[in-house]
Amino acid sequence: MTGLRVDHLSYAYGAKQALNDVTFSVEQGSFCALLGPNGAGKSTLFALLTRLFTSAQGTIEIAGHDMGRTPRKALREMGVVFQQPTLDLDLTAQRNMTYFAALHGLSGKDAQHRIDAALDRLDMRERAGEIVRNLNGGHRRRLEIARSLVHTPKVLLLDEPTVGLDAAARRSITDHVHALSETEGLTVLWATHLADEIRDTDQLLILHQGALLQQGLTGELRAGEPLADHFLAMTGATA
Numbered sequence: 001m002t003g004l005r006v007d008h009l010s011y012a013y014g015a016k017q018a019l020n021d022v023t024f025s026v027e028q029g030s031f032c033a034l035l036g037p038n039g040a041g042k043s044t045l046f047a048l049l050t051r052l053f054t055s056a057q058g059t060i061e062i063a064g065h066d067m068g069r070t071p072r073k074a075l076r077e078m079g080v081v082f083q084q085p086t087l088d089l090d091l092t093a094q095r096n097m098t099y100f101a102a103l104h105g106l107s108g109k110d111a112q113h114r115i116d117a118a119l120d121r122l123d124m125r126e127r128a129g130e131i132v133r134n135l136n137g138g139h140r141r142r143l144e145i146a147r148s149l150v151h152t153p154k155v156l157l158l159d160e161p162t163v164g165l166d167a168a169a170r171r172s173i174t175d176h177v178h179a180l181s182e183t184e185g186l187t188v189l190w191a192t193h194l195a196d197e198i199r200d201t202d203q204l205l206i207l208h209q210g211a212l213l214q215q216g217l218t219g220e221l222r223a224g225e226p227l228a229d230h231f232l233a234m235t236g237a238t239a
C-alpha cells in the first residue's frame, strides 16, 4: 500500500517556478529522505502536502486519501513537524500535548493514553512534567515529534527537523524516527540538506531547482560513492 503519493505536482510564486512536475510515491512504512540544497523547493513541497498552499497542477494522496477531493480525511492521517518550533515554551510538555490532542478532538482518558504512548515512543515520558523552556533543543524536538503522533497518523512529514541541534541530538532524533517507520509502519518523509542523516536502506529523492533529479534506494543511487559526493556531483551543492 502507498503511504504518500505525489503526481505531476507543480507550483509557482508569480513568475518563479518553485516546483516543476514532481512525481513520487512512498510505500506505507518506508522512510523517505528528501534531499535538496537551500532553495530546492522542499518547503514549498511541504506547504502543498500540508495544504498550507494548494496547486491546480498535480495531485497529492495521503494514505489513500486525495488531498484535493477529501482534504480532511487526508490531513487526519498526517503528522507534521515544521522547521520552526511551535511548542509553547511556558507550558509543561504534558500541557503542550493535551492542548494539541484537544485540537484533534481528543480528551480525557483516551487522550492521556495516546499522549503517554507518544511520549514513550520518543523516550520523553519522564519529562512530561517539565516546562518546555527548561528542555534542551534535542528534547524539545523529540517532544514535537511525539506531539505530531498523538492522533496516530499513518504518515509523518518532517521539514529539516534537526536544524540547530548538536551532533548527538541529531543522531538521536534520526534514530528515533527511523525506528518509528521500521517498528510501527509509519510512512516518513524527512526533508534535509544533510547527507549523514540518510541510510542506504532509505528511499531517496534528490530535489534541485524545483525538479526531482533522482529517486530510488539510497545505497543503489550512490553506488559506492559517499552520498555527499554523489549529491555534489548531481546538484553542484554540498550536503
Ligand SMILES: Nc1ncnc2c1ncn2[C@@H]1O[C@H](COP(=O)(O)OP(=O)(O)OP(=O)(O)O)[C@@H](O)[C@H]1O
Residues within 6 Å of the ligand: 013, 016, 017, 018, 036, 037, 038, 039, 040, 041, 042, 043, 044, 045
Ligand atoms: N514567497 C515567495 N516568493 C517568491 N519566490 C519564493 C517564495 N518562497 C520561495 N520562493 C522561491 O522558491 C524556490 C523554492 O523555495 P523553498 O523555500 O521551497 O526551498 P527550500 O528547499 O525549502 O529552501 P530552504 O532549505 O532554504 O528553506 C526558491 O528559489 C525560493 O527563492
